[in-house]
Amino acid sequence: MRRVFANCRVLTPSHAVADGPIVVDADRIVQIGGAVRTEDGPCETVDLKGALAIPGLVNAHGHTAMTLLRGVGGGLPLQRWLEEAIFPVEAKMTPEDVRAGVVWGAMEMLASGTTLVADMYDFPQAGGEAFAATGMKANVCRVGLCFSETDEVPPGRAKECVDFVRDFKDPAGRVVADFCVHSEYLTSERLVRALAEANAEFRRPVHAHVSETEKEHAECLARRGKTPIAYLADCGLLDHGGYLAHAVWATDGDFAVAREKGATLVHNPTSNMKLGSGFARIPAAIAAGTRVALGTDGCASNDNLNLFEEMHLAALVHKGIARDPAALAAGDVLDMATVNGAKALGRADTGALAVGMKADFCALDLDKPHLQPCFDVANLLVYSAQASDVVMTVVDGRILYDHGAYPTIDADRAAFDFRAAVKRLGLST
Amino acid sequence: MRRVFANCRVLTPSHAVADGPIVVDADRIVQIGGAVRTEDGPCETVDLKGALAIPGLVNAHGHTAMTLLRGVGGGLPLQRWLEEAIFPVEAKMTPEDVRAGVVWGAMEMLASGTTLVADMYDFPQAGGEAFAATGMKANVCRVGLCFSETDEVPPGRAKECVDFVRDFKDPAGRVVADFCVHSEYLTSERLVRALAEANAEFRRPVHAHVSETEKEHAECLARRGKTPIAYLADCGLLDHGGYLAHAVWATDGDFAVAREKGATLVHNPTSNMKLGSGFARIPAAIAAGTRVALGTDGCASNDNLNLFEEMHLAALVHKGIARDPAALAAGDVLDMATVNGAKALGRADTGALAVGMKADFCALDLDKPHLQPCFDVANLLVYSAQASDVVMTVVDGRILYDHGAYPTIDADRAAFDFRAAVKRLGLST
Numbered sequence: 047m048r049r050v051f052a053n054c055r056v057l058t059p060s061h062a063v064a065d066g067p068i069v070v071d072a073d074r075i076v077q078i079g080g081a082v083r084t085e086d087g088p089c090e091t092v093d094l095k096g097a098l099a100i101p102g103l104v105n106a107h108g109h110t111a112m113t114l115l116r117g118v119g120g121g122l123p124l125q126r127w128l129e130e131a132i133f134p135v136e137a138k139m140t141p142e143d144v145r146a147g148v149v150w151g152a153m154e155m156l157a158s159g160t161t162l163v164a165d166m167y168d169f170p171q172a173g174g175e176a177f178a179a180t181g182m183k184a185n186v187c188r189v190g191l192c193f194s195e196t197d198e199v200p201p202g203r204a205k206e207c208v209d210f211v212r213d214f215k216d217p218a219g220r221v222v223a224d225f226c227v228h229s230e231y232l233t234s235e236r237l238v239r240a241l242a243e244a245n246a247e248f249r250r251p252v253h254a255h256v257s258e259t260e261k262e263h264a265e266c267l268a269r270r271g272k273t274p275i276a277y278l279a280d281c282g283l284l285d286h287g288g289y290l291a292h293a294v295w296a297t298d299g300d301f302a303v304a305r306e307k308g309a310t311l312v313h314n315p316t317s318n319m320k321l322g323s324g325f326a327r328i329p330a331a332i333a334a335g336t337r338v339a340l341g342t343d344g345c346a347s348n349d350n351l352n353l354f355e356e357m358h359l360a361a362l363v364h365k366g367i368a369r370d371p372a373a374l375a376a377g378d379v380l381d382m383a384t385v386n387g388a389k390a391l392g393r394a395d396t397g398a399l400a401v402g403m404k405a406d407f408c409a410l411d412l413d414k415p416h417l418q419p420c421f422d423v424a425n426l427l428v429y430s431a432q433a434s435d436v437v438m439t440v441v442d443g444r445i446l447y448d449h450g451a452y453p454t455i456d457a458d459r460a461a462f463d464f465r466a467a468v469k470r471l472g473l474s475t
Numbered sequence: 476m477r478r479v480f481a482n483c484r485v486l487t488p489s490h491a492v493a494d495g496p497i498v499v500d501a502d503r504i505v506q507i508g509g510a511v512r513t514e515d516g517p518c519e520t521v522d523l524k525g526a527l528a529i530p531g532l533v534n535a536h537g538h539t540a541m542t543l544l545r546g547v548g549g550g551l552p553l554q555r556w557l558e559e560a561i562f563p564v565e566a567k568m569t570p571e572d573v574r575a576g577v578v579w580g581a582m583e584m585l586a587s588g589t590t591l592v593a594d595m596y597d598f599p600q601a602g603g604e605a606f607a608a609t610g611m612k613a614n615v616c617r618v619g620l621c622f623s624e625t626d627e628v629p630p631g632r633a634k635e636c637v638d639f640v641r642d643f644k645d646p647a648g649r650v651v652a653d654f655c656v657h658s659e660y661l662t663s664e665r666l667v668r669a670l671a672e673a674n675a676e677f678r679r680p681v682h683a684h685v686s687e688t689e690k691e692h693a694e695c696l697a698r699r700g701k702t703p704i705a706y707l708a709d710c711g712l713l714d715h716g717g718y719l720a721h722a723v724w725a726t727d728g729d730f731a732v733a734r735e736k737g738a739t740l741v742h743n744p745t746s747n748m749k750l751g752s753g754f755a756r757i758p759a760a761i762a763a764g765t766r767v768a769l770g771t772d773g774c775a776s777n778d779n780l781n782l783f784e785e786m787h788l789a790a791l792v793h794k795g796i797a798r799d800p801a802a803l804a805a806g807d808v809l810d811m812a813t814v815n816g817a818k819a820l821g822r823a824d825t826g827a828l829a830v831g832m833k834a835d836f837c838a839l840d841l842d843k844p845h846l847q848p849c850f851d852v853a854n855l856l857v858y859s860a861q862a863s864d865v866v867m868t869v870v871d872g873r874i875l876y877d878h879g880a881y882p883t884i885d886a887d888r889a890a891f892d893f894r895a896a897v898k899r900l901g902l903s904t
Contacts, residue, residue: 150847324795
């Protein structure tokens with residue numbers, strides 16, 4: 047049956063505001079604006095009460111189950127934060143914990159307008175199933191990593207990564223499995239090349255961390271004579287694109303390599319600031335024609351999964367650094383959080399509101415003091431809006447968040463499971 | 476009659492969480508925690524349903540009526556933004572416009588937990604009366620300025636400033652009048668000295684812009700052989716303290732002068748980034764023992780009045796700049812937004828929750844996915860909370876915001892007046 051999201055305005059791909067309604071047939075948008083044809087059969091009508099529908103936000107780099115570790119290790123620099131605060135807790139995690147952390151994170155993301163996330167974490171089968179059950183979209187992966195620089199491929203691990211991409215199935219197609227290389231510094235070249243070769247069959251964009259810290263970037267240069275992005279590209283890992291998180295220390299040459307490979311840099315401004323990693327050169331990357339998306343990273347270095355905050359930060363901080371109020375336009379930031387993220391994750395059918403696209407959107411109530419007057423909707427969304435202005439989130443035409451309620455999630459059970467997992471991990475609250 | 480805010484937790488001045496209730500007699504806190512003595516007479520009980528009460532936030536630098544100009548001139552650098560986008564519209568403003576913009580801004584601030592604002596704008600009598608009618612606290616001023624560098628005091632203007640401080644009266648004492656020097660570059664030395672001398676009688680902290688842009692700072696040095704802060708101090712303007720907005724280019728010497736004078740630097744991170752002004756050296760100022768508060772600046776350079784966003788930005792951006800995750804602690808940022816702002820504005824009786832203080836607080840609903848788990852409440856408030864987590868805001872013991880409702884404000888009338896003012900100013904929406 048068709049569903050009509052009535053009484054709304056719609057953000058167009060060029061950041062104008064069009065009149066609704068949005069008419070959805072099964073999971074796709076079949077009409078925007080105009081009269082609804084009653085002769086096409088019965089419709090269910092959802093009254094959006096004047097809200098503005100915008101494309102569902104795309105979180106192009108996250109570790110969702112780290113909701114369990116929200117704020118753990120605050121104040122520590124990246125390497126100590128990982129080794130002293132994060133890894134010891136993660137070593138205790140079970141698939142059950144990941145499942146609880148993912149559902150909790152999905153609730154937070156849906157409440158803040160996110161419809162698709164790139165998730166990199168352990169127990170991706172459990173995580174992927176948890177995402178699928180919520181109805182949210184996710185690109186999940188078995189993380190390719192080995193803890194010694196000189197390590198040969200742990201043969202089991204490479205096989206696990208390939209088997210995961212081959213075997214993971216979400217019948218609804220909302221959750222897909224990708225290859226992942228944790229980073230240049232936590233993999234051997236043999237592992238990277240093994241995954242690149244296996245991907246010739248699947249042709250998926252690859253998830254990886256690159257050039258997050260100056261130390262990591264410099265050590266790669268010293269070790270391999272190449273930057274992390276150049277090295278991964280030379281291994282063939284980016285032949286089908288990639289979503290490359292952080293890129294704080296990426297060079298102009300890296301921007302060119304990413305552009306040529308069709309890979310996307312994923313900017314995580316909160317995490318990069320909170321861990322003291324630095325500022326990715328986003329205006330320069332955009333000027334070089336390289337695609338840039340946005341991510342939250344995990345909840346232990348953010349400490350939330352709120353893409354409105356990432357948009358806000360990205361739009362502001364690069365103006366401050368460049369001392370140029372025109373350094374990064376609000377419209378470019380909106381694209382980073384929507385269509386660019388969708389392209390990064392190999393999803394050509396989402397990230398924009400147009401006929402033929404999947405019906406993935408969120409609706410914002412603009413009838414609030416902080417959202418009036420509105421002279422420019424992109425500016426309003428990036429500089430003034432809050433995640434809490436989202437009143438409804440829709441994925442593949444299904445309502446997953448509706449004014450505080452989660453039609454596909456048992457919120458009480460999710461809270462119970464989440465708190466039990468926090469306790470099981472020995473994290474007192 | 477006493478009022479008991481029951482079923483809550485309370486953020487203490489040392490950023491711990493204590494058990495409620497908060498018992499208020501008239502406008503003051505008379506008890507925190509423990510059993511309520513029924514033998515002291517009848518009490519009205521307000522159920523906070525488990526919320527966390529924190530001190531009302533203090534916006535130590537704003538131009539509230541610029542809600543009317545939210546987002547106007549986005550993308551322009553400070554001088555062009557002022558001269559091309561802002562001043563031409565402001566030249567048309569009437570007291571009626573200011574009144575409408577102030578009430579709208581007060582609604583936005585109350586909804587985001589702000590109880591006290593330092594407001595610098597034209598028509599302060601109208602603005603001050605509008606604040607007083609809402610029940611919110613404000614330090615207002617007649618702006619001391621003259622548009623020529625070599626201008627003598629326009630005698631009328633100096634007298635207006637002094638008369639305003641002398642004559643403005645809010646019987647409830649919530650709105651007070653202070654002296655204000657717009658900036659070194661928009662005043663003559665004679666005007667600055669005249670206001671400083673007049674203030675010997677009133678002994679109020681003075682509101683001013685200082686060292687916002689590099690150009691302004693350098694031109695002051697060239698013109699006067701001193702930085703703006705040193706110059707204003709030498710004129711006697713800071714003899715009773717001050718709240719000095721921006722201080723982006725303030726030197727170590729300026730930090731020492733401000734500390735010695737008991738003046739406060741007001742950090743406006745969003746505005747300074749959005750206009751490309753730069754980054755104030757806040758960790759250095761704090762290390763020098765100088766008091767730092769937080770402000771939003773006006774809505775045309777922010778584009779909202781949300782101190783949770785300012786806390787979030789301040790906590791993150793200085794870590795990024797210093798590349799040190801310990802550069803600025805969450806607790807210091809909370810103090811900037813509360814007790815430091817209160818001290819800056821000469822309000823010793825607000826900014827912290829303790830017996831004997833005014834009952835100025837907001838209550839946050841922490842029962843949301845993005846606010847759990849909580850390992851450290853200061854971190855949670857600064858990195859994860861949103862303004863919309865505020866469910867109630869209380870000033871002098873009166874509830875001014877309650878789950879979307881404004882008991883002291885006719886919200887429909889406010890919206891009508893605000894939209895009429897926007898239209899009158901020729902700003903299409």
